[in-house]
Amino acid sequence: MAGYRIPQTTIAHELLVKGSRFIAVVGHTPSVAARRQFVQEAQQSWPQASHYCLAAITGAPNHEQSYAMSDDGEPSGTAGRPMLQVLMKQEVGEVTAVVVRYFGGTKLGTGGLQRAYSQVVVEAMQLLQTTVKVLRNEYILCFDYADQAAVDYAMGQFDAKLGTAEYLQQVKLTLELEPEKVDAFNQVLHGQTQGRVTLQPQED
Structure with a gap:
């Protein structure tokens, strides 16, 4: 940590x-x-x-x-x-x-x-x-509404902190997560969504 x-x-x-x-x-x-x-x-x-x-x-x-x-x-x-x-x-x-x-x-x-x-x-x-x-970096998640439960599960498993949320055709979230947890977070997320959703770094 x-x-x-x-x-x-x-x-x-x-x-x-x-x-x-x-x-x-x-x-x-x-x-x-x-x-x-x-x-x-x-x-x-x-x-x-x-x-x-x-x-x-x-x-x-x-x-x-x-x-x-x-x-x-x-x-x-x-x-x-x-x-x-x-x-x-x-x-x-x-x-x-x-x-x-x-x-x-x-x-x-x-x-x-x-x-x-x-x-x-x-x-x-x-x-x-x-x-x-705890030092955290900011990341972005874009996903369909059907994957909301899977995202919520992954966030809870890895103590990801929600920043902003946009609900349009897709859901767009900004999250704060410890960098060393990113790989495991994506692994769980891929398993829950069959690879449809991946955490992306926030661009400056």
């Missing part, structure tokens, strides 16, 4: 370092819009903090174009980057970590900040519950 882990819950975890409160909030954000909303909610839940630092992976864990980070006024490289490095090592996708800092009066220095921001995210990730997002 191809896929990657994503957050199943949202977790908030606090670390106290020399009077400063570091609160890591980690949750599922499958899009840039969701990430922005997540940050806004953290700001509303913990108002008037000194900093709201960010690290996020919008897509798959190894997709560099989906990375985002922000030091939000902390010295450059002391917050967002160490937080992002933690997320990357965890191999979790579609995830945002916001660390809310309330300054406690004692400066921690560059190294101290890096350790604090990374540590609180590490501890939060240890508490985070995850689930596996």
